[in-house]
Amino acid sequence: xxxxxxxxxxxxxxxxxxxxxxxxxxxxxxxxxxxxxxxxxxxxxxxxxxxxxxxxxxxxxxxxxxxxxxxxxxxxxxxxxxxxxxxxxxxxxxxxxxxxxxxxxxxxxxxxxxxxxxxxxxxxxxxxxxxxxxxxxxxxxxxxxxxxxxxxxxxxxxxxxxxxxxxxxxxxxxxxxxxxxxxxxxxxxxxxxxxxxx
Numbered sequence: 001x002x003x004x005x006x007x008x009x010x011x012x013x014x015x016x017x018x019x020x021x022x023x024x025x026x027x028x029x030x031x032x033x034x035x036x037x038x039x040x041x042x043x044x045x046x047x048x049x050x051x052x053x054x055x056x057x058x059x060x061x062x063x064x065x066x067x068x069x070x071x072x073x074x075x076x077x078x079x080x081x082x083x084x085x086x087x088x089x090x091x092x093x094x095x096x097x098x099x100x101x102x103x104x105x106x107x108x109x110x111x112x113x114x115x116x117x118x119x120x121x122x123x124x125x126x127x128x129x130x131x132x133x134x135x136x137x138x139x140x141x142x143x144x145x146x147x148x149x150x151x152x153x154x155x156x157x158x159x160x161x162x163x164x165x166x167x168x169x170x171x172x173x174x175x176x177x178x179x180x181x182x183x184x185x186x187x188x189x190x191x192x193x194x195x196x197x198x
Contacts, residue, residue, distance in 0.1 A: 001026045002039035004047050007058060008134040009035060015055060016047065065133035068108055072130055076141040077101035078151040083123050087161040093120035093144055098128060102140065120144055123161070125154050 001023045008014045009030075012021070018039050021030065030036040037043040047054075079097055083089045095114045102109050115129040115137075126142045145151035150160050 003030060003036040004039050004043060005036050006047075006054060007035055010131075010134065015058060016051065062133050062135050065136040068132055069136055069138050072102070072107045072109065072132065072140060073138040074140070075102065075105055075107060076125075076143055076155065077105055078143045078145065078148070080147065080151070081123070081144055083146055087123045089121050089123065089144070093142065098140075098142055101142075102130075107140075123150070123154075124159075 002018060002020055003026050005013050005015055005017045005019065013019050026036065026038075031038070037047060077098065079093055079101060081089050081091075081093065095111050095116055098114055098116070099109055099111050109130055109132075113130050113132060115131050117129075120126055120142065123144045123146060126144065127139050128142050129137050129139055131137045143151050143154055145154055145160070153160055153163070
């Protein structure tokens with residue numbers, strides 16, 4: 001379907017561009033949300049008559065988004081979740097979880113603004129893009145941890161899973177090993193200790 005864009009849409013075009021999109025995308029998303037018009041002569045005339053107003057409204061929304069960007073840019077939110085010893089979450093972190101944490105931290109965001117490239121299913125620190133306006137994006141850090149102590153370590157750049165496994169291997173019990181011993185043979189040091197005790 002041929003449409004005329006009423007706002008900039010990522011990977012599609014800018015205000016006033018005529019583009020071809022799939023019918024379902026146009027009917028179910030672009031047209032109902034007033035992001036585009038069907039491309040026909042009547043709509044082209046309406047768009048050209050209102051082009052200056054549409055561009056002015058877009059510029060005003062962009063300026064407002066730039067003003068709000070300062071309160072959102074660089075924020076770090078901590079989400080405490082249960083996970084396995086390997087760091088895999090029981091479930092995943094959703095867009096709603098991120099929005100709730102950001103709103104609690106004082107940011108004005110909605111679910112539609114969060115751009116989550118893939119679901120967050122492990123503990124760690126993740127960069128999440130927040131699109132305040134089609135032309136204004138900022139990045140926030142989402143720190144997913146099992147406890148507040150872990151979250152503090154992660155925010156300092158420590159990989160808690162690696163640190164946990166490093167601690168296990170270095171602090172554990174290691175048995176003395178003699179590569180020349182026969183299977184079932186008792187090492188001579190142990191024999192001498194046993195005879196000294198007897």
